[in-house]
Amino acid sequence: MDCVVEMAEQNYLEKLKQCVASFDEEGVVKVCKEALAAGIAPSRLIVDGMAKGMDVVGAKYEAGEYFLSELIMAGETMTAGMKIVEPMLKNGAYERIGTVIIGTVSGDVHDIGKNIVAMLLTATGFDVNDLGVDVPANRFLEELRTHRPDIMAMSALLTLAMPEMENVMRKVEEVGLRHNVKLIVVGGTPITEDFAKKIGADAYGPTAVAGVKMCRELMAKK
Amino acid sequence: MTSKERAYVALDHKEPDKVPLFEAWMDTLVVERIINRPVKGVHDLIDFYRTLGIDFVVIPPAGLNAKRVGDTFIDEFGLKWQVREGQGIVGQFTGFGFYIEGMLKTPEKFDEFEFPNPLAPGRIDDFKTALKAIGNDYAVTGAVELAIFERAALQVGLRDFLRCMYKAPSFANGVLKGNYEYSLELGKSLLDAGAEFILIGDDIADNHGPMMSVKLFKEFIHPYYKNLVGSLKKRGAKVIFHSDGNLLPIIDDILDWGIDGLHPIDPGAMDIFQFKRDYGSKVTVVGGVDMAKLLPFGSEEDVERAVKDVISRVSPGGGHILASSNSLHSYVPDMDKYVKNILTYVNTAHKFRNYPIRDLGSGLQ
Numbered sequence: 249m250d251c252v253v254e255m256a257e258q259n260y261l262e263k264l265k266q267c268v269a270s271f272d273e274e275g276v277v278k279v280c281k282e283a284l285a286a287g288i289a290p291s292r293l294i295v296d297g298m299a300k301g302m303d304v305v306g307a308k309y310e311a312g313e314y315f316l317s318e319l320i321m322a323g324e325t326m327t328a329g330m331k332i333v334e335p336m337l338k339n340g341a342y343e344r345i346g347t348v349i350i351g352t353v354s355g356d357v358h359d360i361g362k363n364i365v366a367m368l369l370t371a372t373g374f375d376v377n378d379l380g381v382d383v384p385a386n387r388f389l390e391e392l393r394t395h396r397p398d399i400m401a402m403s404a405l406l407t408l409a410m411p412e413m414e415n416v417m418r419k420v421e422e423v424g425l426r427h428n429v430k431l432i433v434v435g436g437t438p439i440t441e442d443f444a445k446k447i448g449a450d451a452y453g454p455t456a457v458a459g460v461k462m463c464r465e466l467m468a469k470k
Numbered sequence: 471m472t473s474k475e476r477a478y479v480a481l482d483h484k485e486p487d488k489v490p491l492f493e494a495w496m497d498t499l500v501v502e503r504i505i506n507r508p509v510k511g512v513h514d515l516i517d518f519y520r521t522l523g524i525d526f527v528v529i530p531p532a533g534l535n536a537k538r539v540g541d542t543f544i545d546e547f548g549l550k551w552q553v554r555e556g557q558g559i560v561g562q563f564t565g566f567g568f569y570i571e572g573m574l575k576t577p578e579k580f581d582e583f584e585f586p587n588p589l590a591p592g593r594i595d596d597f598k599t600a601l602k603a604i605g606n607d608y609a610v611t612g613a614v615e616l617a618i619f620e621r622a623a624l625q626v627g628l629r630d631f632l633r634c635m636y637k638a639p640s641f642a643n644g645v646l647k648g649n650y651e652y653s654l655e656l657g658k659s660l661l662d663a664g665a666e667f668i669l670i671g672d673d674i675a676d677n678h679g680p681m682m683s684v685k686l687f688k689e690f691i692h693p694y695y696k697n698l699v700g701s702l703k704k705r706g707a708k709v710i711f712h713s714d715g716n717l718l719p720i721i722d723d724i725l726d727w728g729i730d731g732l733h734p735i736d737p738g739a740m741d742i743f744q745f746k747r748d749y750g751s752k753v754t755v756v757g758g759v760d761m762a763k764l765l766p767f768g769s770e771e772d773v774e775r776a777v778k779d780v781i782s783r784v785s786p787g788g789g790h791i792l793a794s795s796n797s798l799h800s801y802v803p804d805m806d807k808y809v810k811n812i813l814t815y816v817n818t819a820h821k822f823r824n825y826p827i828r829d830l831g832s833g834l835q
Contacts, residue, residue, distance in 0.1 A: 317632040317682045408801035
């Protein structure tokens with residue numbers, strides 16, 4: 249009996265993985281509803297079902313098979329599924345890998361890269377607070393002070409915004425908030441590994457997918 | 471050779487007398503520093519190019535009928551921009567700052583919208599003026615900007631537009647078609663006015679690759695470009711295509727359009743040395759001077775060395791036009807340093823660009 253139940257559960261999870269990987273929004277909604285009706289834990293549908301589909305998409309992106317358009321489609325598909333599943337979570341909770349604050353630094357309003365990272369981090373099991381764009385240093389500091397997230401992620405597309413990233417890092421040290429966050433990760437078109445090291449960041453994401461993978465790996469070590 | 475003759479030879483993938491120089495988009499603040507006066511009109515832009523001895527003189531079309539709303543404005547294509555007084559790329563919308571959003575987010579809004587007239591009075595007056603003034607000697611180039619995909623994505627919103635390519639393909643195609651038709655008519659009107667060189671600008675890629683999948687590119691974008699470039703080439707024009715990002719996943723299709731030059735071979739995404747080796751016989755490479763890090767932050771020695779390096783390694787054999795790797799924008803922390811570096815780049819280029827290229831001993835590899 250347990251075997252049969254387990255197989256049925258695996259079927260649903262596999263279907264959800266496939267729906268996200270193939271951007272089947274209608275399918276993911278249908279399967280989520282059926283799976284919930286069959287009594288499968290909502291958290292499993294997210295972590296072992298839909299998020300696995302995002303992993304497939306991420307791998308194909310890194311392999312040069314998928315592009316920004318597919319990351320967006322996968323994110324939309326998973327969001328559609330989350331709308332069905334999240335209300336069913338007990339106390340709104342499921343096992344999260346960690347908490348993240350993310351924003352594009354002050355002086356820069358580009359957001360597509362940051363939005364993709366935020367979406368992938370959520371999909372992969374992080375609790376993400378997206379601070380938006382043109383985020384002043386003080387806002388980052390306030391978040392560290394008040395919420396002590398596991399990860400602070402900063403994004404910039406403009407070269408001009410790079411000194412601002414350095415400014416935020418300096419202020420974090422100056423006011424003694426470095427210990428309020430486990431990891432500081434930076435990314436964006438002009439950002440390099442050298443620059444990230446220079447300003448004291450813990451990690452640098454050359455692409456959205458690589459950055460998210462790094463966040464998972466680093467959190468697993470902490 | 472005149473600049474124009476030089477431009478033709480380089481775009482035929484051969485060695486002219488010197489490596490031609492090219493710049494397309496400069497911020498008002500940069501132009502003003504070079505010519506030592508405010509930018510009021512096309513003659514100031516022409517003076518910028520002549521002061522620096524740049525062979526290609528790119529003249530953008532006029533943006534018309536923009537509606538100012540507080541500190542933003544909505545242009546004739548339904549795009550909303552943040553105003554930055556006295557700043558912004560010279561030409562279309564001097565004084566514009568950041569793109570905020572597009573106003574054509576839905577099929578309904580798009581159906582109500584009417585594309586502006588590419589042939590509206592005043593649209594290419596600046597181009598005609600420049601052509602008359604210096605067109606015999608310089609490669610005066612008409613610009614067709616945000617040509618197809620980029621404006622479509624700005625009109626709808628990039629994320630939503632990419633999604634629509636999957637979920638609402640008729641709508642996506644409709645927006646692309648409208649922009650294609652506009653750009654085609656604008657291109658043809660430039661040729662009617664005597665243009666021999668056309669620059670098409672369209673950011674279709676990021677550092678990873680095209681923003682849309684190769685399949686979507688082949689279905690939605692490639693056919694329009696084959697027609698657009700083909701129409702201009704059929705009338706004898708030389709065509710340079712600009713896009714940021716990594717174009718390698720779609721490079722064969724891009725070359726199939728028949729373009730003569732490709733700008734800028736984005737250093738964040740592609741290696742210009744490798745690109746010249748792999749594709750230099752098929753397309754002229756336009757680029758080589760990094761404007762993201764080198765020009766804003768490098769020392770004068772760094773700039774000199776880098777310019778000598780790219781000339782040594784990319785220019786031999788011809789088929790190279792030296793240019794900055796995107797635009798001379800003004801998002802830099804130290805304007806004085808930046809302008810000094812721009813001048814060093816151009817002066818070094820003038821010093822070492824004669825063919826045959828000798829070993830410049832840059833020491834870089």
